Amino acid sequence: MSAASEGGRGGAWARVLAPLLMGVLALGAWEMAVRHFGVPAYILPGPVDIARTLAADGGSLAASLMVTLRITLLALLIAVVSGVALSVLFSGSRWVEMTFLPYAVMLQVTPVVSIAPLIIIWVDNVQAALLVCAWIVAFFPIVSNTTIGLNSTDRNLLDLYRLLGASRWQTLVHLRLPAALPFFLAGLRVSGGLALIGAIVAEFVAGTGGASSGLAYRILEAGYQLQIPRMFAALALISLSGVAIFLALSLVSHLLLRRWHESALPGER
Incomplete structure (x- = not known):
């Protein structure tokens, strides 16, 4: 095994262990x-206390998380399709741009x-209104980055x-x-987190309850009932979901770029 490959594996482990260690230390200091x-x-x-609440109410919170994630991922998909089409x-x-x-x-x-x-008033279907709000937030980074990438094509190759x-x-x-593609993937990583933020904000404004409510309503509900550990548990799920979305999109970016683009090639820093 070469020294370069060993160094690459060591760097990969460091990227995982360093934030995990920092997180454990921060949680321990908090407790x-x-x-x-x-x-x-x-x-x-x-x-x-937050972990106990997650263990006790994990079922209902997970169901609400699925509602929020469904809106987030669908809004991101629509943002990708519409953003790339508009960038093309x-x-x-030049006049269209x-x-x-x-x-x-x-x-x-x-x-x-x-x-x-206003969107919730204009759109009769609440889920569709939430989807529009999340799409609005996720749309621009894809349009902006992809347009820059398309306009940055090597003139000699053209x-x-x-x-x-x-x-x-x-x-x-x-x-x-x-x-x-590298510009688009950079915008996609940004839009993934923004779509989640847009879905949460729209759920806060809509305030929809019932079985089909998202995590934002669970946070409001816990706040009204002064169930602060439950509120923190819902916030933890939102944060972990955002991190998971970013890591998943980063993995997609790495798999697509690792063989040819400088940003994904192993190297020393």
Whole structure:
């Protein structure tokens, strides 16, 4: 086994163990501080109380988590399809980009919490309204990054494709889209977390209860009932879900880029 491969494996283990060790130390310090100062659980529960709540109410919280994740992943999928399609239009026509990109920017910079009530009023179906809110938040990073990637294609390679008589479709499929893939994947990792945030914010605004409610409603419900450990348990599930989404998208990015792109090749830092 070469020294480079051993170093790569050591670096991979370090990336896993370092944050895990830091997390364990932080949770231990949190638990010790809560016990030492006698902080009541209705103000700040310790990790042990939160873990007990997760064990006791894990079924209902997991069901609500599935509702939130379904909206998040569906919104991300729609954002990918619509964002890539719009980026292709932008890269194909400068006039189209100049005309419509400012409106995409306006959509992004408008806080979703301010327009979510209007969307929920305009859209009769609550789940569809939540989906629209999550899509709005996740949409722009994919459009922005993919458009930059498509416009950053090597001009010399574009000239070569023209000399070879390639059509615009062949140039797009075989040159521009592969060149934009690293940019798209970077935007996708950002949009994954934003879609989750958009779904949670929309659920807060909608305040829908019942069996089909998401984790945001469980947080509101626990707050009204002063079940603070349950609130922290729901927050922990949201955080872990966001981390899981980011790690999954990072893995997809690594698998797609590891053989040819500099950002995914092993190297020293």
